[in-house]
Amino acid sequence: QCHCQVPQYHSCRDRHCPQCQGRATRQWSERQQQAILPVTYYHLVFTLPHELNGWVQLHPEIIYSLLFQAVWTTLKAFGANPKRLGGKLGMTAVLHTWGQNLSQHVHLHCLVPGGVLTENQEWHSARSTYLFPVRALSRHFRGKMVSALRECATAGKLDRITRADEIDQLLDQLMKKDWVVYSKPCINHTETIIRYLARYSHKIAISDQRIIGMKDDQVHFQYQDYRDDQSKVMKLDTDEFIRRFLLHVLPNGFMRIRHYGLLANRCRKASLERIRKILAQPAKAEEHPEADEAGDYPCPKCHKGHLVAIWRINPVWPLPVRGPG
Template sequence: MCIGSPCVMARAQRLPIWSGHWRWRMNEPTHIQYLLQHYLDDRVERYTLDSHRLKVCRHLLSCHTPVLGGIRYQCDHCHSQVPQYHSCRDRHCPQCQGRASRRWSERQQRDILPVNYYHLVFTLPHRLNGWVQLHPECLYAQLFQVVWNTLKRFAADPRRLDGKLGMTAVLHTWGQNLSQHVHLHCLIPGGVLKQNGQWQPSRGSYLFPVRALARHFRGTMVSALRHSANTHQLHRIGSTEVERCLDQLMQSDWVVYGKHCLNHTHSVVGYLARYSHKIAISERRIIDVNQGQVCFRYKDYRDNQDKVLALESSEFIRRFLMHVLPRGFMRIRHFGLLANRCRKGALERIRQCLEVSAEAVDEHNEQPLIQICPKCRKGHLIPTGVLCPVWQPVTLEPG
């Protein structure tokens, strides 16, 4: 293929560019790439690392590098050749979430209603962290279903809203210090669709009493886990441990946190985007990597203060990889009125009740930006060719 030919130019021009500037990384890996390059081998030798996590590591290591190929650009002023390498698009990659979050938010924009929205957070007790490591897919799936069943039951109660609710839920598995802290963020339109097809708005700053939600959440989750154990879905956990742990959990207080409602429709999408594609840690939180230690910022919610934590590189990698989700697991889910099978019809009916029309969303607003040359800072970058992937041998093997 001839460099600069019309087909190469067309292929290069079709690549969407989201940010106003590019992060050129021809010789400069990110902090996480550096850590994986230098310390992942030790991690593989010391611990058993499954093939799925190793695959994620390979994706992160190859992101924005020649391994994935890319597009060659040339400055129209200084004529410098500047490569831009493709991203890995792995959902655990710190470099790839900005674009994914923006695209997802734009798709959700058409579904936002001109009503109050409520944000609830359901937290899984830390006593279950060991179970999560042994059976992550089962525990995460149970969390989604139990939270939805709890909210659905409260919404259907004739003493409350007496109708069908909608919910978008996002799974997070981490705390600010990268510890295991499994919780579900739920964004809920403030109201229900009643059986007669009328919209019933919610009242007050909070959707439901959080203490009542927490008690019902606890009982339903414990029952679901006991059923999973009885049907051999938790086969890696002994029956004695199951009964002892569940009995203890029934005696403890569970945490459900409710935030004030959002009453600005246009801020809802941006608010949800903060949680939709968030990962365990972003590059900007990492302050320094030096002499086998990683220093990063975190917020301590016990005293609401910003602090700095230093971890050994191997411990940082262990905590980071602990939050890799099971292969194919959906961490963003829609329920009730917002479920895929009935969302369109339900939203149309609600808008009829509210006497509003759906806002038009431009689905073709992704335009390539004119990029300034990073070398001369004067000229513009013009795509001139495709860079083929440079394959490298894989040396990491699962333990």
């Protein structure tokens, strides 16, 4: 519409590339939409204290895995407690490691259906506006995480922490402070939360659109300051910008999205069918989205028209040099 030309580069398919994960994000969101139950969902966020950021940099795979384990163990115990819901809970969790200014802010976003499947194959709905008491969740989560860290240290898995008595001192300090847990019901807004999680499920800490430019060996980018709810511009030296960006590169093969309980991959289909039958709600018709087209992308300049593909330039790869024989 405004005759703006924008190149769309060939995908490198790296999961930390800001450009290459758009299609994967949409596909994941559509799959999750198909699995939505006709119940109230709850959005919970479990945050690691910033005092553990140094350990995360030394042992990212161990700490991230323990975070998933501690969160699910906490929610599973609360869901199975007969004084609360008394059944099997489900959870979808997405790991985030960043804040808006690319700082290290490790937290787990959890989407939990508001209810459990009991041993009698009945659906027991949650009636609380916050699913479980947040303060009790925080204390249980803190105990599970600290206990798991102590076990790893005893087993010698945190061998990169070399300062004497650091482990005991830090863990004792963390047990004396409150850990941050957030919980909110998603009444009639489950699709919105799924789209929110999908934005980060296959992407990295910053998108190209937020980078304004470079000047005097500094990178200028936009970020949202949630303290006063304003969009601001941050300037970082190039080395610092790259350092912050690399904080959020995950270990090879690490799964950022995980499903537990009723929503675990091995039993999700059967669990959803059983729950929908109990609730007398038919499954949504499965959609098969077509391949990405240029028209799916709005114009970055006028935001009115859509990009139209003019031509494709195929990549040319050098032929491998074959040795004798």
